[in-house]
Amino acid sequence: MYRIDPARADLAREYKARPNGPHSAELQKVLLILRWGATRGKSVILVTKPDREWRLGKFGPKRGTPMTEYGPTYSSAKDASWACFRARWLETTGQECPVE
Amino acid sequence: MAERLLAYADRISAAAGERIEIKVSAPEGGAYQAKLIRLICGDDSPEGPGFKAEDIPSPIAKSYPARLQPIHFGSHVEFHKGGPLLAGSFTFFAMVWPTLPLKGAPQAIMGNFDAANRSGCSLLIDASGRLAVQLGDAPLLHLDKPMVERQWHLVSLAFDVAAGTVTLRQRVLSHRGPGDAIAETTRRLEPSDAATARTGAGVGGPFRIAAWSAGELAAAHYNGKIDSPAVIGRALDAETIETLGTDAKAARAASGVLAAWDFSQGISGTAVTDASGNGHQGRIVNLPARAMKGWNWDGSAYDWTKAPEQYGAIHFHDDDLYDCEWETDFAWDVPKDLKSGVYCVQLTQQGRSEAYEEFVPICVRPGPGQKRNKLALLIPSASYWAYANHQMPSSWTFNETSMGVFETMTAADRYLEEHVGFGLSTYDNHSDGSGVCYSSSLRPVLNMRPKSHLWQFNADTHITDWLEAEQLDYDVITDDDLEREGLDILKDYRCVITGTHPEYYTLKMLDAVQAYTDLGGRLVYLGANGFYWRIAYHQELPGVIEHRRAEDGMRGWISEGGEYYMSFTGELGGLWRRMDRAPQLLCGAGFTAQGFDSASSYKRRPESFDPRAAFIFEGVGKDEVIGDFGTIGGGAAGWEIDRADLALGTPRHALIVAEATEFSSAYHWVKEEFNHTHSAIDGDTCPMVRCDMVFFETPKGGAVFSTSSISWAGALAHAGYKNNVARITANVVRRFLDPKPFEL
Secondary structure: OOOOOOOOHHHHHHHHHOOOOOOOHHHHHHHHHHHOOOOOOOEEEEEEEOOOEEEEEEOOOOOOOOOEEEEEEEOOHHHHHHHHHHHHHHHHHOOOOOOO | OOOOOEEEEOOOEEEOOOEEEEEEEOOOOOEEEEEEEEEEEOOOOOOOOOOEEEEEOOOOOOEEEOOOOOOOOOOEEEEOOOOOOOOOOEEEEEEEEEOOOOOOOOEEEEEOOEOOOOEOEEEEEOOOOEEEEEEOOOOOEEEEEEOOOOOOEEEEEEEEOOOOEEEEEEEEOOOOOOOOOEEEEEEEOOHHHHHHHHOOOOOOOOOEEOOEEEOOEEEOOOOEEEEEEEEEOOOOOHHHHHHHHOOHHHHHOOOOEEEEEEOOOOOOOOEEEEOOOOOOOEEEEOOOEEEEOOOOOOOOOOOOOOOHHHOOEEEEOOOOOOOOOOOOOEEEEOOOOOOOEEEEEEEEEEOOOOEEEEEEEEEEEOOOOOOOOOEEEEEOHHHHHHHOOOOHHHHOOOHHHHHOOOOEEOHHHHHHHHOOOOOOOOOOEOOOOOEOOEEEOOOOOOOOOOOOOOOOHHHHHHHHHHHHHOOOOOEEEEHHHHHHHHHHHOOOOOEEEEOOOOOEEOHHHHHHHHHHHHOOOEEEEOOOOOOOEEOEEOOOOOOEEEOOOOOOOOOOOOOOOOOOEOOOOOOEOEEHHHHOOOHHHHHOOEEEEEEEEEEEOEEEOHHHHOHHHHHHHOOOOOOOOEOOOOOOOOOOEEEEEEEOOHHHOOOOOOEEEEEEOOOOOOOEEOHHHOOOOOOOOEOOOOOOOOEEEEEEEEHHHEEEEEOOEOOHHHHOOHHHHOOHHHHHHHHHHHHHHOOOOOOO
């Protein structure tokens, strides 16, 4: 099985430049792994002001419990996607994404 | 539970001259304001045409007192006359298949315990997942052994007055693991507890199955199946319980029987039959799933209508909801001369910390005798119900890999996640993980609103927006009308336009649209993944559909084998293409792929230069790229896309006039079309990932035009409606409105 190499800054930079793709074959693998499985417990994107403001957040332990917001606000969906990518990188590999 | 302003109507469609009732919950109190608007466009995104609506003077436009209206969700069985009376010795037994034994809260199987005054007696699964009895205010008695998730158990509770004992027992029918299949315990009751139970009449609340009472309300809802529950008016020993518990006929005739319910009777309805002859008829509340395999299902029959005795189970869920049953706040008498269109009751309230805005869409169709336009927009309301209040982000473990994006929660998504009780969609899983097969309109539907996600209802307002910009007169009719009236509601229209995603169709609806095209009607299919799933409306209850995700297809969940036939009608659920009615038969194209990262554009094919198709491309250059713009993914071909296929019924004379073939790897070929798994299924590698624009003539001067893309309508408004997507759409609609017959 493909394993994400947490030092692969080139793949992170590729996503940052074009979060909506198209993506290289290797970045596609990375994204599938970052996105695999249930989102409960992982960072997701919250629309805090429609079309204007986004934050990262997490689901509560089950339906009917509050979601939590964390981190800064973002003024574009692209920036929020990049933040989510970095959060998932850490959650999946255990290491910080090498690209700020 | 519901702290914001929310509302719904008693139905989505009303004819001019009819009355429609609006039900509102506004928990912050004070007052809220209502007004009526005619909706033109609900897309308020920066990239879209903007929110557009006309204020319509109406007597309903005023201030109303605000009040909270609660939602009582969770399914169970209740009894008109309170159910069997528990006096003296008695025994409960039933077959149960628990699906969430470790919920962490009591789940009542049957009995009359009332949590409001802590009296009565119920058999339950306790918070630790063990069979238990709640007897008045006495400490809970439970078995040591936990129940096994998704395994059938014969469970019983015997109360023996003479001995002053209560006996709990369970047997796992298909026990495989270590230890004994049977667990049993008998306790002598403290005198005070025994006296409580012995008191009988007047103690406890009304008898319920799959819940207990909390005063007037039901509580402690159970998750899982129950089959053949019975109450016998004496204390039975284990041998007798085994005999009666595995032989429903014997149970019904047993000495001292008080009630023996047969859930296999009346599966399509809401009544619950007491087969003992003692008249303890009940009714289901909040539509638990019926036509469910019972404990005795042996695989010999897959159709419950052929062997109902094997479908004696009802699957109850603590999050089932059919009808909020809110009281009506006000009614709108649709003026007889009001023109057909998409209207909304717009509600606003300044809350303590935020301003609330709520919309209740109402499609006004022409009234009897009212002049009709020649053009109709067929609003795919059945598909709105299928998606109503969907919670895919929490239901699906594959949502992100399917969508190709990180989960992005809108305010409505988040509200539904944080507030249980608004009911689920046919895309979701219940709290116990089982699929949701019923979806109702009798509740606030947060994703059927203007200013919401551009999917279904709000995406379809791109079409109304364009119709207004194009100054075309049109009527609005809905799937709900089509299901009620069939071909009659279509036949007088010269041209019918679909919504962007008319995915869910009943047999009656599909027959009507097919007959319309066969009789010379002109159909403009402005969407994709249409006419895909077979569903049913309930034959008695208003506002609710059923869907079984049988066999194959792009499924949010998968029906259990043996549960493919719909309870409402006995029809097989699943894909129309598996029933010889592939969408290609009707509109020349059918679902072939989906992806949600970006959309593509079309190129003309040689067939577009056929004189038969000349009208479509009038004003469009021969090498012109079509639809490399739009608010849905940046292109006109995308999200979900359809393909022509002669083998699936695309007419031989159909012209594939344009195609889009360049899709990203986030697009995937539909799974019902490949028999072995392999990797060549995405937009990079699979030639089946394409979008075919199709035109063909039909008998009696009719014609069909299919854009085969959900994204198409999102491109109509580009550059002030002066673009080739709008041009092609206008060319087609205007020609289709021309009475001159098409020649076949």
